[in-house]
Amino acid sequence: MSEYLLQMTGIDKSFGGVHALDHVNFAIKPGKVMCLAGENGCGKSTLVKIISGVYTRDSGEVMFEGRAIEKITPADATRMGIQVIYQDLSIFPNLTVMENLAINSEITANRKIVNRKRWEQTAREALSKIGYEIDLHKKMGELSVADKQLVAICRALLFNAKLIIMDEPTTALTKKEVDALFKTVRQLRDSGIAIMFISHKTEEIFEISDDVCIMRNGKNVFLGETATLTKKDFTYYMTGREIEDDYFVPTNISKEPVLKVEHLTWRDKFHDVSFELRKGEILGITGLLGSGRTELALSLFGLGKVHSGTITLNGRPVKISSPIEAQRLRIGYVPEDRLTEGLCLRQPIADNIMLSSLKQLTRALGMIRHQELFEKSNEWVKTFSIATDDAHKHASTLSGGNQQKIVLSKWLNNDLDVLILNGPTVGVDIGAKQDIHALVHDLANKGLAVIIISDDLAEVVVNCNRVIVMKDGGIVGEMTGDRITEENILDIIR
Amino acid sequence: MKSKTFEKHSYTFMLLGLMAVVLLFFTALKGGMMWKGDVWLGIAMQFPEYGVVTLGLMFCFICGKMDMSFMALGNFATIMAVMYMGAHADSPAGGVILVGIAIALGIAVVGGLINGLLVAYLDIPPVMATISMQLVWTGLSVALTNGNTVKGLPSLYTDIGHTYLLGFLPVPLLIFLVIFAVAWWLLQHTVYGEKLYMVGTNIKAAEFSAINTRRMVIGTYILCDVICCIGCLIMISTMASAKADYGTSYVMRCILILVLAGVLPDGGMGRIDNVLIAIVTIQIIATGVNMFPNLNTYYASLIWGALLLVVLVMSTRMSSGGFLRLRAKKAAKA
Known part of the structure; x- marks a missing residue:
C-alpha cells in the first residue's frame, strides 16, 4: 500500500474546446493538510469535482488507499470517505443544528420515524468529535458563518471521512474565527484525516498547510512541501509573474x-x-x-x-x-x-x-x-x-x-x-x-x-x-x- | 459571420419554425380550410385585443415584476367608461367617446399606481399584491353591475371593432400596430428601455448605481396597466358591452405568449419581435382548434394548460442565449 491516501496522475478534462485540466498530478497523504492554490479559473474546482465524483475525468489515473478507481459517483465518493465542504455549506437554514447533523445518517439508514432522542445522540456524537459546543436547538440560519462551517465539519465526520475537502472556507471569516477553524483543522489532521484546503490567500496557506499544490491555467506548476517554498516563489507560481508590494505614496493632498x-x-x-x-x-x-x-x-x-x-x-x-x-x-x-x-x-x-x-x-x-x-x-x-x-x-x-x-x-x-x-x-x-x-x-x-x-x-x-x-x-x-x-x-x- | 447572425437570432428562428409546424399540422388535418381568406381576416381581427394586453404585460415581465390584476382592472375601467357613455347617449357621440376613453385610461393609471406603490414602497411580493388588487377590481365591478353585462355604447364606438380600413385593414389591428411601434421604440431607443432591462436583471445593482428603481417600478406598472386597458377598450368595442369577467382567460394566455417568446418573468430578458411571432402563433392555434366544431370548448383550456407547461419546461432548459435583448442595429456595428 502506498503512503498516499489519494494519488492522481495525468488527469485530463476538457469542456467543449476548453482544456480545464491538463495532465494534472495530485497526491495527498493521510494526516496531512494539503493546500490547493491558484487564481480564479485555474481549474481548482474542476479538480475537486473530479475527486468528489461530480465530473468524470477524460483520462488519467486515480488511486485511493492503494486501489485504482475507475468511474465514481458522488455517492461512491461519500462511501469511500471523501467529504466536500462547499462554500455554500449545503445546509438547511430552517432546520436546527441537531436536525442538520442527524438528517443524513437518518436517511442513509432509511428510517421513517423520527426519534428525537436518537437524533440528539447522533448530533452530540458528531459535536464531540472535535470538542465543539453549540446549542443543538438553534436554527442553522441564525448561526454565524464560522459556526455553520464547524457544524458542516462535524457532519462530515459522521461519515467516517478520510479526506475532507474544504472549498475556500475562510472567505467570510474574521481573523479570530479563522484561528479557531485552523485549530480544528490541525486537530483533525492529528487524528489521521487528510485535509485538502482550497485557498488563494498566501498567509493562510503558509500558516496551515504541510504540502501545497499550485495550479495555473489547468496545469499544476508546483507540488511539494510548503516549507520548501518562499512567499515570493509562491506568488510567482500563482501568477506567473513577479509581484512586489507597491506602497501608496500620497503626492497631492489638499489643505481643506x-x-x-x-x-x-x-x-x-x-x-x-x-x-x-x-x-x-x-x-x-x-x-x-x-x-x-x-x-x-x-x-x-x-x-x-x-x-x-x-x-x-x-x-x-x-x-x-x-x-x-x-x-x-x-x-x-x-x-x-x-x-x-x-x-x-x-x-x-x-x-x-x-x-x-x-x-x-x-x-x-x-x-x-x-x-x-x-x-x-x-x-x-x-x-x-x-x-x-x-x-x-x-x-x-x-x-x-x-x-x-x-x-x-x-x-x-x-x-x-x-x-x-x-x-x-x-x-x-x-x-x-x-x-x-x-x-x-x-x-x-x-x-x-x-x-x-x-x-x-x-x-x-x-x-x-x-x-x-x-x-x-x-x-x-x-x-x-x-x-x-x-x-x-x-x-x-x- | 453568417453563423454568428444565426446564433444571435436562433430563438427567433425556432419560434418561426414552431409557427410553420403549427400551420402544417392544421393544414394536414383540415386541408385548404386553413388557407381561406376569411380565416386570416379572422386571425387579424382577433389577436389585436389580447395582443395589446400582452405588450403591456411584457413591460412588467421585463422589469422582473408580475401583474395579475390587469384584466380585472381593465374590465372595471371599461365598465365605468361604458356606464358614462350610456348615460350621455343623447350628447354628440364623438365627445362622449373621448371622455369615456379618458375615464377608462385614468382608472388604469390609478390602478397601475396602486400596484406600483404596493410593490415598490410596501415591498409586497408582486404576485400577491396584484392578485389582491384583481379581487378588489373584480369585486367593485360585480358590485356595480351585479355581474351583468353593461350595454349602451354609441354605435360609432362599436363600429371601431368591425371596421376594415381601406377594405382590408381592421382598425383593431391598426391600433395594435401603433402600440407595437411605440413599445418597440420605448424598449430599443429610450433611456427608459435601457433602465428597464437593467432594473429587471438586478434591481439592487441598479439602485446602487443611482437609478430611481422605485420610480421605474411604479412607472412600469402604470404603463403596463394603461396598455392593457387599451386592449380592453378594443375588446368592449367588438363585444359591444362591458362585463366584470370578460377576457379573464387572457391572463394565462398572455403569460403563455410571453414565456413562449422568451420574455421570462425573472426579468431583464426578451425581445419584442419574438413576442409578435408568439402572439400570431397562439392565435393560429386558437383559430385552428376552433375549426373542429365537435371539440368541446373545455378541451381548449386543457390544450392551453398543456402548452403552457411544455413551453415552461422548454424555456427552463434553453440556454439563456435565446433570450438576449434585441440591440439597435447602429449600436451593434459600433
Missing part, C-alpha cells in the same frame, strides 16, 4: 477636507463617528464584520440611516438621502458584494459600465445614444484592460477581477470627489488585485478622495496613508504613515 463627518450615528449600527477626508488621500476603514464599517459607507451613500451627526461636503452641510443624491454630490460607491449589488450579470459589459451615467446618454424625447454608450464603454475597457474582445458580451463571462473593473469604471465615468470602495479586491486574484491597487493610487494622486473599507489588513497597510479602526460601531483607533502595520491594527481590533 473635502468630506467631514461629525458625530455621525445610526442607532444600533454605529455611533459618534467623526473623521475628515482630504483630496488625494486614501483613507482605510477597517474592522471586523459587524463593526459598522459597511453601514457607515452605506450612510455616506444614501442607503443607510443617519439619526444624528452631520456630513459636510466641500464646506457645505449635506443630507444624503439616496444614491441619486450621493451621485449628485459626486460621491461614488463600489459595493461589497459585487454579484448582487454591483453588476447586472445577464446584461452586456457596456451597459453595466454606463449604468450610472445614463443621463449623459439622453437626448431629445428620452432617447438613448447607443453609439456613445458603446464608444464610452469601449474606452473604459481599454483604459482598464478589461479582458474581453467584445463589450456586448455579458458581464457574467468575466472573472472576478475584470468584473470589479467594470464596477469601478461605472463610477469613474462620473465626475467624482469621493470614491468609497468596500472590499475592492474580495475574490479577485493577485494579478488583477495589483492592477486595481495601482489604479486607485493613480486616481488619488490625481486629486480624488478615496475611502477603502476592507478587512484584508495587508490591503489596508499597502494602500492607505491613514487608517481608521472600527469596533462595535465606534472608532477605536486612527493611525497614519509608518504607524500603519498589521500588528498595530490587530492590537486594537482584538
Whole structure:
C-alpha cells in the first residue's frame, strides 16, 4: 500500500474546446493538510469535482488507499470517505443544528420515524468529535458563518471521512474565527484525516498547510512541501509573474477636507463617528464584520440611516438621502458584494459600465445614444484592460477581477470627489488585485478622495496613508504613515 | 459571420419554425380550410385585443415584476367608461367617446399606481399584491353591475371593432400596430428601455448605481396597466358591452405568449419581435382548434394548460442565449 491516501496522475478534462485540466498530478497523504492554490479559473474546482465524483475525468489515473478507481459517483465518493465542504455549506437554514447533523445518517439508514432522542445522540456524537459546543436547538440560519462551517465539519465526520475537502472556507471569516477553524483543522489532521484546503490567500496557506499544490491555467506548476517554498516563489507560481508590494505614496493632498463627518450615528449600527477626508488621500476603514464599517459607507451613500451627526461636503452641510443624491454630490460607491449589488450579470459589459451615467446618454424625447454608450464603454475597457474582445458580451463571462473593473469604471465615468470602495479586491486574484491597487493610487494622486473599507489588513497597510479602526460601531483607533502595520491594527481590533 | 447572425437570432428562428409546424399540422388535418381568406381576416381581427394586453404585460415581465390584476382592472375601467357613455347617449357621440376613453385610461393609471406603490414602497411580493388588487377590481365591478353585462355604447364606438380600413385593414389591428411601434421604440431607443432591462436583471445593482428603481417600478406598472386597458377598450368595442369577467382567460394566455417568446418573468430578458411571432402563433392555434366544431370548448383550456407547461419546461432548459435583448442595429456595428 502506498503512503498516499489519494494519488492522481495525468488527469485530463476538457469542456467543449476548453482544456480545464491538463495532465494534472495530485497526491495527498493521510494526516496531512494539503493546500490547493491558484487564481480564479485555474481549474481548482474542476479538480475537486473530479475527486468528489461530480465530473468524470477524460483520462488519467486515480488511486485511493492503494486501489485504482475507475468511474465514481458522488455517492461512491461519500462511501469511500471523501467529504466536500462547499462554500455554500449545503445546509438547511430552517432546520436546527441537531436536525442538520442527524438528517443524513437518518436517511442513509432509511428510517421513517423520527426519534428525537436518537437524533440528539447522533448530533452530540458528531459535536464531540472535535470538542465543539453549540446549542443543538438553534436554527442553522441564525448561526454565524464560522459556526455553520464547524457544524458542516462535524457532519462530515459522521461519515467516517478520510479526506475532507474544504472549498475556500475562510472567505467570510474574521481573523479570530479563522484561528479557531485552523485549530480544528490541525486537530483533525492529528487524528489521521487528510485535509485538502482550497485557498488563494498566501498567509493562510503558509500558516496551515504541510504540502501545497499550485495550479495555473489547468496545469499544476508546483507540488511539494510548503516549507520548501518562499512567499515570493509562491506568488510567482500563482501568477506567473513577479509581484512586489507597491506602497501608496500620497503626492497631492489638499489643505481643506473635502468630506467631514461629525458625530455621525445610526442607532444600533454605529455611533459618534467623526473623521475628515482630504483630496488625494486614501483613507482605510477597517474592522471586523459587524463593526459598522459597511453601514457607515452605506450612510455616506444614501442607503443607510443617519439619526444624528452631520456630513459636510466641500464646506457645505449635506443630507444624503439616496444614491441619486450621493451621485449628485459626486460621491461614488463600489459595493461589497459585487454579484448582487454591483453588476447586472445577464446584461452586456457596456451597459453595466454606463449604468450610472445614463443621463449623459439622453437626448431629445428620452432617447438613448447607443453609439456613445458603446464608444464610452469601449474606452473604459481599454483604459482598464478589461479582458474581453467584445463589450456586448455579458458581464457574467468575466472573472472576478475584470468584473470589479467594470464596477469601478461605472463610477469613474462620473465626475467624482469621493470614491468609497468596500472590499475592492474580495475574490479577485493577485494579478488583477495589483492592477486595481495601482489604479486607485493613480486616481488619488490625481486629486480624488478615496475611502477603502476592507478587512484584508495587508490591503489596508499597502494602500492607505491613514487608517481608521472600527469596533462595535465606534472608532477605536486612527493611525497614519509608518504607524500603519498589521500588528498595530490587530492590537486594537482584538 | 453568417453563423454568428444565426446564433444571435436562433430563438427567433425556432419560434418561426414552431409557427410553420403549427400551420402544417392544421393544414394536414383540415386541408385548404386553413388557407381561406376569411380565416386570416379572422386571425387579424382577433389577436389585436389580447395582443395589446400582452405588450403591456411584457413591460412588467421585463422589469422582473408580475401583474395579475390587469384584466380585472381593465374590465372595471371599461365598465365605468361604458356606464358614462350610456348615460350621455343623447350628447354628440364623438365627445362622449373621448371622455369615456379618458375615464377608462385614468382608472388604469390609478390602478397601475396602486400596484406600483404596493410593490415598490410596501415591498409586497408582486404576485400577491396584484392578485389582491384583481379581487378588489373584480369585486367593485360585480358590485356595480351585479355581474351583468353593461350595454349602451354609441354605435360609432362599436363600429371601431368591425371596421376594415381601406377594405382590408381592421382598425383593431391598426391600433395594435401603433402600440407595437411605440413599445418597440420605448424598449430599443429610450433611456427608459435601457433602465428597464437593467432594473429587471438586478434591481439592487441598479439602485446602487443611482437609478430611481422605485420610480421605474411604479412607472412600469402604470404603463403596463394603461396598455392593457387599451386592449380592453378594443375588446368592449367588438363585444359591444362591458362585463366584470370578460377576457379573464387572457391572463394565462398572455403569460403563455410571453414565456413562449422568451420574455421570462425573472426579468431583464426578451425581445419584442419574438413576442409578435408568439402572439400570431397562439392565435393560429386558437383559430385552428376552433375549426373542429365537435371539440368541446373545455378541451381548449386543457390544450392551453398543456402548452403552457411544455413551453415552461422548454424555456427552463434553453440556454439563456435565446433570450438576449434585441440591440439597435447602429449600436451593434459600433
